[in-house]
Amino acid sequence: MRVSRLDAQSDSFEELAMPLFDQLYNFARWLTQNREEAEDLVQETYAKALKGFSSFQLGTNFRAWMYRILRNTFLTSRTGLRVTNTVSLDSEEDGPDLAVGGATPETLLIDRSSQELVRRAIDELPVHFREILLLCDVEEMSYQEIAETLSIPIGTVMSRLSRARKGLRGRLQKQLQAG
């Protein structure tokens, strides 16, 4: 969502921010894994964004700006600190290597149409893998937008996404084999 100077001047913060409400809430729920905390997080995000709207640089990416506020607010929340303290970014697990050939998680997913399995697998991912998968595949952000949102270089976006997908496939494979 690129905001031109003229548009942003005539649009109110509410007009820009409220269309993002549903997706920000969805993202907040995935991060916090708790309804009340997600509501608090979204509410705090909007309050901070409104307060800082004057510092928002017109012509830059408003959606990435809002997601960045939400994520930073989450990281400094009690839950965010607990999660990031227990899962170090340096120890990004790649998940098990998958056997070549035979049934893959993708083909089994079609057979069983098991969305619950995917949800559970996403839920089990470390938060830095979960968030990048959601931003890319659910919010359909470009790598550039993700880099802006997470404040990381594009090269890190690519490598982290790759590890997140590998981790997800590994977990799905395990669940499917167990089921």
Next chain:
Amino acid sequence: MVCEPWKEKLDLYLDGELLDELRVFDAHVRNCPSCAADVLAGVQMKRAIQIAGKRFAPSAEFRQRMQLHMQAKPRRSSIGFSWMTVTAVVAILAVVGLTFTYVGRERARTQQVYSEVADLHVATLASSSPVDVVSSDRHTVKPWFQGRIPFTFDLPELQNSEFSLLGGRMTYLDQTPGAHLIYELRKHRISVFIFPEESWRGRLDENSSVTKELSFSVETWSRGGLRYFAIGDAGGADIDRLAKLFKAANP
């Protein structure tokens, strides 16, 4: 293997990021059953994540609460500056004196920053665990920030001073990650915040003397590309002494 370079670019292709080589990749996939199978699997996985990921919707009650909350706030358009308004204001300012207004605006902007710094200071001290790294040893606190913030700094030697270091934590101000250090002086808690200067360039003076904000004494200065804030309920002279120790440690 001929496919190997393409397999490495599979994610870029699926995510719509393979702009330059898109046609070549397409052509390869049409003639390579192995890569075609990988693309199909990738598309299925992306689709499955997309469906599973759109899982939560806000409750009607929460949506209504937020809408009421937003409507209660002043709208940007009503307080913002359209070009016409700006032009009119500029014309008036030419009469009443641009300089005076400029100074006033700068002061308001600076006070907004001070107010946010004061909020952070108070909110942290009110927390049950104000610091994430509890130590009076600067050689313990400084390394704790490694990998957590995108810059480094030196902590002053406090052996011959009345200040003692209580610990530190990571913080955010204006969406910028920074370091928050807490010091004690005769039961007064003083916060020192450090952020990259580029976030504040043009918004604050290079150095400030101690000023009062919400009854707190606050001083800010810029050194080596970093912006420092010292704030607390101690006297202005105390805040200034701690600021000088930091300036000496980070020349």
